[in-house]
Amino acid sequence: MADRYASFAHSAPGRALVKRLGLPEPPRLRRHQPGDPLVPGPVLVGAAPGGRLTDPVRKILAGAGVELRDPVTPAATGPPPLNAALIFDATGIKDTTRLRELYDFFQPQARALYRSGRVIVFGTPPAACADPREATAQRAVEGFVRSVGKEFGRGITAQLVQVAAAAENVVESTVRFLLSGRSAYVSGQVIRIGPAAGHAPEDWDCPLADKVALVTGAARGIGAAIARILARDGAHVVCLDVPAAGDALADVANDIGGTALQLDLTGAEAPTRVTDHISTRHVSVDIVVHNAGILRDKTLGKMTPEQWDAVLDVNLASQERINDALLADNLITNNGGRLIAVSSVAGLAGNRGQTNYATSKAGVAGLAESLAPVLAPRGITVNAVAPGFIETAMTARIPMLIREAGRRMNSMTQAGLPVDVAETIAWLASPGSAGITGNVVRVCGQSLLGA
Numbered sequence: 001m002a003d004r005y006a007s008f009a010h011s012a013p014g015r016a017l018v019k020r021l022g023l024p025e026p027p028r029l030r031r032h033q034p035g036d037p038l039v040p041g042p043v044l045v046g047a048a049p050g051g052r053l054t055d056p057v058r059k060i061l062a063g064a065g066v067e068l069r070d071p072v073t074p075a076a077t078g079p080p081p082l083n084a085a086l087i088f089d090a091t092g093i094k095d096t097t098r099l100r101e102l103y104d105f106f107q108p109q110a111r112a113l114y115r116s117g118r119v120i121v122f123g124t125p126p127a128a129c130a131d132p133r134e135a136t137a138q139r140a141v142e143g144f145v146r147s148v149g150k151e152f153g154r155g156i157t158a159q160l161v162q163v164a165a166a167a168e169n170v171v172e173s174t175v176r177f178l179l180s181g182r183s184a185y186v187s188g189q190v191i192r193i194g195p196a197a198g199h200a201p202e203d204w205d206c207p208l209a210d211k212v213a214l215v216t217g218a219a220r221g222i223g224a225a226i227a228r229i230l231a232r233d234g235a236h237v238v239c240l241d242v243p244a245a246g247d248a249l250a251d252v253a254n255d256i257g258g259t260a261l262q263l264d265l266t267g268a269e270a271p272t273r274v275t276d277h278i279s280t281r282h283v284s285v286d287i288v289v290h291n292a293g294i295l296r297d298k299t300l301g302k303m304t305p306e307q308w309d310a311v312l313d314v315n316l317a318s319q320e321r322i323n324d325a326l327l328a329d330n331l332i333t334n335n336g337g338r339l340i341a342v343s344s345v346a347g348l349a350g351n352r353g354q355t356n357y358a359t360s361k362a363g364v365a366g367l368a369e370s371l372a373p374v375l376a377p378r379g380i381t382v383n384a385v386a387p388g389f390i391e392t393a394m395t396a397r398i399p400m401l402i403r404e405a406g407r408r409m410n411s412m413t414q415a416g417l418p419v420d421v422a423e424t425i426a427w428l429a430s431p432g433s434a435g436i437t438g439n440v441v442r443v444c445g446q447s448l449l450g451a
Contacts, residue, residue: 003391003407006414026414027155030116032181032423034205039179041084041114042067046105048098051089053122056168060175071105080108085118085179090141091163093123095133102144116155118179121145122171125162125192138162142190149188149446150411157187157446166195173432176204182427185420187411188446191439197335197379198434207430209234212282214274216265216322217292219245221392222342224252225418226289229426231256235287238277240265265292265318266310271325278331286333287429288326290319290341290364295394300355308356315360319367327375335379338429341368342421343386345444361386365440372438381437383428388444389415410445 006026008014018025030040043066047054061068069083088105092098102121113119121141129135142160149158159178163171171193177183201207213230217223218239227237237258241249246262253260261277263270278285293315296307319341326332332339346354347361368384375382389395389406395415398406407415421443428436 003414005404005407024408024413027115027153027412029155029184029412029414030181031184031417031419036181038064038066038176039084039118041082042069043085043087043179044069044071044083044109045087045089046071047089048092048101050092050094051122052091052165053089053163053168053171056171057087057089057122057175060172064176066179080112082112082114083109083117084114085120086113087120087122089122090138091122091124093134093137093141094130096137096140099137099140099144102141106148110152113152113154113156116157116181116184117152118183119145119148119152119156119158120175120178121158121160123160123162125164128164145190146188146446150448153411155184155412157183159183159187160190162190162192164192164194167193167435170196170198170432170435172200173198173207173427173430174436176432177423177427182423184423185412185416185443185445186424186441189441191436191441193435194437196434198432200432201430203234206234207432208287208426211235211286211429212238212278212284213287213289213429214238214240214278214285215289215291216240218252219249221394222387222390222418222421223291224248225422226291226425227252227258228256229419229422230287230289230429231258233426233429235429236282238282238285240274241292265322266313270318271321274322275325275329275331278326279329284331284333285326286336287338287340288322288332289425289429290322290339292318293342293360295354295357297353297357299353303356311356312360312363315357316363316367319364323371332380336431336434337375337378337380338433339368339371339375339380339382340425340428341382341384342425343368343384343440345386345388345442345447348386348440348442349447368440369438376437379434381428381434383436383438384440385421385424385428386440386442386444387416387421388442388447390421390443391415391417410447412445414445416443416445 126135145160213235219241239253243262343364344361372382
């Protein structure tokens with residue numbers, strides 16, 4: 001459904017009226033288009049002395065053809081030149097007295113970013129710090145980055161990437177994603193990267209070449225977008241959805257050169273049918289995206305047992321059953337397999353009238369966090385993506401006032417698009433993302449009411 005307010009606000013008369021009345025001004029977000037450069041301008045790179053990510057990141061950017069700038073003493077006259085992105089290596093901040101280095105780098109640049117610019121700060125996971133003082137300082141960096149994401153406006157995103165020791169060689173996929181238009185609706189996130197034996201794809205424009213992906217709930221909305229983006233990046237996609245959505249499912253599969261699998265995930269035979277399809281047609285599957293989900297909204301006092309059971313079964317229990325079957329038959333590729341589940345900000349923050357849905361989606365986040373260390377020895381990563389308010393047929397049915405509130409209560413002052421979720425999943429599915437596991441990444445434009 002079109003966002004008529006945003007369309008009006010982007011028009012010449014609309015811009016004038018919105019500004020005069022002090023209304024929210026949804027920025028035009030920079031989203032990825034084929035052939036786009038990684039960033040549309042120069043990138044300013046700074047570091048706290050002793051930072052261990054500066055050289056690897058500069059090498060990545062130079063290899064991608066990005067123009068690099070170094071910090072200079074602010075001129076006595078005139079503003080600093082505009083940059084497309086600001087990157088700061090904060091891994092050298094070992095105690096709280098050095099947090100001033102964040103201010104010294106960013107304060108002069110606060111108004112010197114392109115629209116839809118990017119801010120990336122690299123840090124060390126507090127749990128991996130050498131002592132409590134370093135851990136305290138690194139935890140403080142998180143509050144700084146989240147605040148920048150809410151403060152800079154104009155479609156600018158801000159992220160904290162916590163890189164463990166010996167993981168410096170697996171950050172390129174994340175750097176590319178966060179700088180590009182693919183991360184337009186991801187902001188205020190803390191992404192953890194650990195050591196891994198990953199490798200960069202041969203072609204960053206087709207990182208999933210020769211991969212097989214399974215996407216559930218692929219007939220419409222977010223699921224269809226996921227299938228299309230994974231196919232764009234080179235994967236053969238097995239598109240799964242219920243038989244009632246068979247025509248729409250076939251259309252998606254045909255459009256992307258994938259295959260369609262009509263299946264009710266709650267059926268007793270579902271795990272066997274999935275494993276049979278994978279083993280007979282593809283030998284194994286590299287990427288599994290659990291996207292299928294339903295709503296049965298009622299306040300708890302009015303909710304029936306059937307409404308509770310249906311949501312928990314489709315949204316959570318079916319994922320566990322499919323995972324168990326694929327893993328038991330060794331059908332998820334070792335040393336490169338990717339399990340990605342679609343959670344929701346409703347599961348992370350709760351939502352009135354959605355106790356069943358929030359329970360299921362919090363469980364999905366828990367699945368990613370708890371299964372990640374179990375599958376790490378097999379080289380399989382497990383992550384979750386938590387969408388916020390995304391423009392779909394489902395959200396179009398929400399009452400107008402609630403829908404408008406959902407669109408405006410984030411730093412981007414607009415809803416996201418299905419492609420924003422799909423791009424985030426494609427990043428996590430990349431061979432270069434081997435160091436990312438156990439993460440729950442929100443795709444919500446950074447809620448103004450929380451992290």
